[in-house]
Amino acid sequence: MSDPVSIPTQWNPAYSIGIVEIDQQHMDLMRHVDTMQDLLAHPKVNHHTIRKTLRTFIDHVKSHFQFEEEFMFLLGYEHYHSHKETHKFLLLQLKRLVEDNQDQVNGARRIIKFLHNWLVGHMAVDDRGYASLITQISAEDYRLFLEQLRHKQDQERPEEEA
Numbered sequence: 001m002s003d004p005v006s007i008p009t010q011w012n013p014a015y016s017i018g019i020v021e022i023d024q025q026h027m028d029l030m031r032h033v034d035t036m037q038d039l040l041a042h043p044k045v046n047h048h049t050i051r052k053t054l055r056t057f058i059d060h061v062k063s064h065f066q067f068e069e070e071f072m073f074l075l076g077y078e079h080y081h082s083h084k085e086t087h088k089f090l091l092l093q094l095k096r097l098v099e100d101n102q103d104q105v106n107g108a109r110r111i112i113k114f115l116h117n118w119l120v121g122h123m124a125v126d127d128r129g130y131a132s133l134i135t136q137i138s139a140e141d142y143r144l145f146l147e148q149l150r151h152k153q154d155q156e157r158p159e160e161e162a
């Protein structure tokens, strides 16, 4: 059947890993899934818009991964390397999917479904491993970490596309 099944994108409190900044980033990624679904349902969606939206989403995923990786590093998380590898692998899969499907609405739907499934697993399993370690750093160290990372991400952010 070609009728697309809508992906449930509502935030569920069970997704929370207990770290406000990371929960917000996950919510933001869920919102992107929702936005892309709406966009693809529009009868006049074009390839340019699909590509641009997918690129924006991938940028958000990358910056979320950067946040998590620096955070895990700060905490000395024992599975830092393997978790980082799962991020790398996801980005690789995503890149391939986008290269193969970005010009078609059905292809873009496949990407969104893939991302949504991945995101739910990522929140429910992967990110729980390091979340409890936040209690090991002081509030002041965490504040400094957030400040430095935001500064770094601001500097790395590419110029806005016209």
Ligand SMILES: [Fe+2]
Pocket (backbone or CB within 6 Å): 022, 026, 064, 068, 122, 123, 127
């Ligand atoms: Fe995450």
Ligand SMILES: [Fe+2]
Pocket (backbone or CB within 6 Å): 068, 083, 087, 122, 126, 127
């Ligand atoms: Fe992660």
